[in-house]
Amino acid sequence: MSQAAEKPSSAEPLLLRNDRNGVATLTLNRPAQRNSLSEGLMIALTEELGAIAKDASVRCVVLAGSGTMFCSGHDLKELTVARAEADRGRAYYEKIMKLCSTMMQAIVNLPKPVIARVHGIATAAGCQLVASCDLAVAAEGTRFATPGVNIGLFCSTPMVALSRNVSRKHAMEMLLTGDMIDADRAADMGLINEAVPADELDRAVTELAEKIASKSSLTLAIGKEAFYRQLEKPLGEAYDFASEAMVKNMLARDAEEGIGAFIEKRQPIWQDK
Incomplete structure (x- = not known):
């Protein structure tokens, strides 16, 4: 340390x-x-x-x-x-x-x-x-x-x-x-x-x-950054930025795994990517 x-x-x-x-x-x-x-x-x-x-x-x-x-x-x-x-x-x-x-x-x-x-x-x-x-x-x-x-x-x-x-x-x-x-x-x-x-x-x-x-670290990182960055933007720009963040997140492997696990009623296995 x-x-x-x-x-x-x-x-x-x-x-x-x-x-x-x-x-x-x-x-x-x-x-x-x-x-x-x-x-x-x-x-x-x-x-x-x-x-x-x-x-x-x-x-x-x-x-x-x-x-x-x-x-x-x-x-x-x-x-x-x-x-x-x-x-x-x-x-x-x-x-x-x-x-x-x-x-x-x-x-x-x-x-x-x-x-x-x-x-x-x-x-x-x-x-x-x-x-x-x-x-x-x-x-x-x-x-x-x-x-x-x-x-x-x-x-x-x-x-x-x-x-x-x-x-x-x-x-x-x-x-x-x-x-x-x-x-x-x-x-x-x-x-x-x-x-x-x-x-x-x-x-x-x-x-x-x-x-x-216990959550996906990639998802947490995307979400935390998006939260603070959208706060400082006008409403329209905030939605544009958040929409881009959602698309990026949807394309991630962990989102695919998490959504699949939800549909299949099982615990997700995160790969943090």
Whole structure:
């Protein structure tokens, strides 16, 4: 597994990976720093997603956080250090924002579904991380926020993912107030799919991930790409694009097998092509 170390002496990897039954679980591993997104952690996650994109054994990804919470957002202490530079940190901040945007887009562009397993808190860029995933399941009691406005730093980049998941009014409420919302409200707003009791979180995420992993990986890749690309198009263009995707999918071997298995009342055997 690729990993980036924040310090040469760092003994713990910033990102953990565990593969089981076609599901790769990636765990943010900075528990003492509330799993904040340091430069090193963002590099590690982006690199690992790139490796998974080419790994045919992985059919679904789960993104989790170690310790007591999912992710508290950017590492503000790391960002503050850059203010000592002659440009007051401009070059470093531009680098970090580009890195963060690249990482978030790597999740969206990954040809495998990504599920956020959320507990504790998911704030600022941590909330953005949840919104960037294709699906999200949270433990009851988890809290979400885009609280940058409270410290004079509007959550402009988290806003991109948030506003593509929830309604404008709900997004603006979170962005303008910075208030925490609980998991039940997050589910009602569409930020997550489901809130479950904390002791059932692993079971719920595993069942969802393994259900998705049982599908044709080719079909999942075609569908995920089509979903996000059509969203940004006018209605007519969206239908044209989706129609082309359907034709491409119909000509695939797995569609032939899946339709045949349905007609013959048997389980399909996927070849992922």
